[in-house]
């Protein structure tokens with residue numbers, strides 16, 4: 001079959017246009033926080049990933065102060081920070097992002113140049129690529145959103161991503177937050193960028209105690225393509241103040257941009273085990289008042305692990321007989337402590353089993 005020169009030309013044009021469009025689309029996933037490109041449909045977006053729907057370790061999550069936030073983690077070491085003299089503030093369409101270099105390379109990925117902050121985890125150094133904001137917070141604490149969550153996105157030479165989350169909550173009597181001042185002074189329009197100067201990054205790191213008392217877990221990017229294996233540092237104990245005026249300004253600029261908290265899967269055994277071991281080791285040295293739920297659990301385990309294993313000893317059965325013979329009352333009395341610890345365990349288990357349910361889409 002012969003093809004006319006005009007048809008050939010049209011066919012080539014079509015092929016070239018298709019290549020141009022697909023290359024362009026590959027560089028960025030276009031998403032939003034509502035409608036057909038909203039979080040429920042992120043897995044269906046071009047160049048996104050099915051992991052947004054099927055991932056087992058997605059972020060953000062709801063954190064429980066009695067269970068998660070008392071755990072201790074080995075913090076990052078060799079934290080080094082300098083203030084930023086000059087950077088680019090970009091409105092990505094979904095957030096305000098501060099970075100050096102090419103901001104169009106991705107919302108969470110950022111450019112190739114680094115901002116002056118870094119830390120080391122297990123001999124791997126992570127450098128700050130960019131930071132951006134979510135209103136309200138993406139992670140929740142005991143079900144509650146905070147007003148703002150800032151994500152400082154770090155990258156290692158082996159392309160691992162680690163994100164430091166910093167919460168802001170409105171301080172109704174407070175002055176403007178100095179760190180946010182140059183960022184909110186002049187806000188670029190969506191898909192535009194401006195130059196900003198003198199960002200006091202040291203203030204933020206001082207505010208979060210140099211990431212030395214964080215909660216940590218392995219999750220994902222909270223935006224498409226929802227890549228997993230992201231090491232999170234959540235600074236829940238050092239919440240930064242933001243003035244009502246600043247909060248309104250930020251919210252007006254970026255709107256609602258918070259992914260709903262995700263169904264939570266247990267963390268990989270090795271990590272949670274080692275964290276727990278570390279936590280227990282620390283606690284055995286210096287018992288802390290915070291570890292109430294743990295001590296309850298230990299007491300429960302002690303009680304129960306002994307009771308079922310213990311075949312009824314002679315002295316026990318004698319005692320029972322004695323009690324039975326002498327009065328009926330002691331029997332329920334002796335059971336009372338058991339019931340108490342039982343109810344605690346039920347509560348504890350209820351809390352744990354509830355977690356995934358509470359993370360359904362809002």
Ligand SMILES: [Zn+2]
Nearest residue numbers: 132134151222
């Ligand atoms: Zn983010």
